[in-house]
Amino acid sequence: MSVVIIPAYKPDKTLIAITDKLWVYGCQIVVVDDGNGNEYESIFEKIDDICIILRNSEKRGKGAAIKTALTYIRQELWENQVIGIMDADGQYLSEDMIKLLGYARTHNKSLILGVREIEKDMTLRSRIGNKVTKMIFQFISGVKVSDIQTGLRAFSSNLLREMCLVKGERYEYERNVLLSMARSGISIEEVPI
Numbered sequence: 001m002s003v004v005i006i007p008a009y010k011p012d013k014t015l016i017a018i019t020d021k022l023w024v025y026g027c028q029i030v031v032v033d034d035g036n037g038n039e040y041e042s043i044f045e046k047i048d049d050i051c052i053i054l055r056n057s058e059k060r061g062k063g064a065a066i067k068t069a070l071t072y073i074r075q076e077l078w079e080n081q082v083i084g085i086m087d088a089d090g091q092y093l094s095e096d097m098i099k100l101l102g103y104a105r106t107h108n109k110s111l112i113l114g115v116r117e118i119e120k121d122m123t124l125r126s127r128i129g130n131k132v133t134k135m136i137f138q139f140i141s142g143v144k145v146s147d148i149q150t151g152l153r154a155f156s157s158n159l160l161r162e163m164c165l166v167k168g169e170r171y172e173y174e175r176n177v178l179l180s181m182a183r184s185g186i187s188i189e190e191v192p193i
Contacts (some may be wrong), residue, residue, distance in 0.1 A: 001100040002026070002027045002028065002081065002082045002083075002084065002099075002105075003030060003084070004027045004028070004084040004085050004087045005070070005073075005083065006030070006085075006086055006088050007031075007032045007066055007085075008033055008034060008044075009043050010036060011040060011043050012043070012089070013043070014088065014090035015031070015088045015136045016043065017090070018086070018090060018094055019047045020050070021094035022051040022094050023051075025098050027079070027084075027098075028052070029047075029050065030054060030069045030072060030073065031051045031053050031054070031088075032056065032062060033055045034056050034061070034065040035055075035056050036059075041047055042169070043124075047075060049117075054069060054072055056068060058122045058152065059170040060169060061128050061171070062168045062171055062174070063171065063172065064173075065175070066131070067164060068162050068164075069166060070083075073160065074160050074164060076163070077186075082104045082108075082154060082157070083103050083155055083156075083157060083160065084101050085152075085153045086151060088150050091151060096152060096193040097152060099115070099191060099193065100112050100114050100153070100191055100193075103154065103189075103191050104155055104156055105156075107187075108158055109158060109187060110189045111154075111189070112153065112155060112165070112191055113152070113189070114153070114190075114193065115190045115191070115193065126173075134146070134148065136177075137178070137179075141178065141179055142182060145178060145190070146190055149171075149174065149175075149190065150174075153192065158180055159181075162184060163177065164183070
C-alpha cells in the first residue's frame with residue numbers, strides 16, 4: 001500500500017483534483033490541515049470521504065505538518081509501505097508521485113526525490129542562487145542533489161523513524177531531511193519527472 005502525505009495551508013480546488021487522482025491510483029491519502037480555520041472547511045469537506053484529514057489547530061509550518069502525518073502513519077497505519085510527500089498547490093502531477101512511489105518500492109533504503117529541469121525557466125538571478133545553494137549543500141553533505149527544495153519525495157517505511165526525528169517545523173525541515181539522510185549514509189536518489 002502507498003500512502004501520500006499532503007500538507008495543506010490555504011488550499012484551493014487543486015487539492016481536490018490531486019486527491020481525486022491519487023485515490024483513483026489506489027493511494028491512501030493523509031492531508032494535514034495546517035491551521036486553516038473555517039474559511040477552508042469546504043475544501044476539506046469535499047475530500048473527507050477519500051482522505052484521512054489530520055488537523056493542526058493553528059499554523060505550525062510545513063515541516064510540522066509533515067511530521068504530524070509521519071507520526072500518525074507510524075502509530076496508526078501498517079508497516080512495509082511506501083510513503084510519498086507532495087505539495088497541495090498542484091506544482092507536481094499525481095502521476096509524478098505514482099512514478100516516485102513505484103521507484104521507492106524497489107529502492108526501499110533510499111530517499112527518492114522527484115526532480116525536473118527547472119533552470120531553463122529561471123531568471124539569471126534565480127539560476128545563480130540555485131547553483132550556489134546546490135554547491136553549499138554538496139559541500140556540507142558530500143551529496144550532489146539537483147533540487148534541494150523539491151516538494152515531491154518518496155521513501156519506504158524503513159525510513160519512517162528517521163524522518164520523524166529530523167528537526168525543523170517550517171520549510172527548513174525538507175532541507176534538514178536531506179542533510180540527515182546524507183549524514184546517516186542513507187542514499188538519496190533522483191527520479192526525473
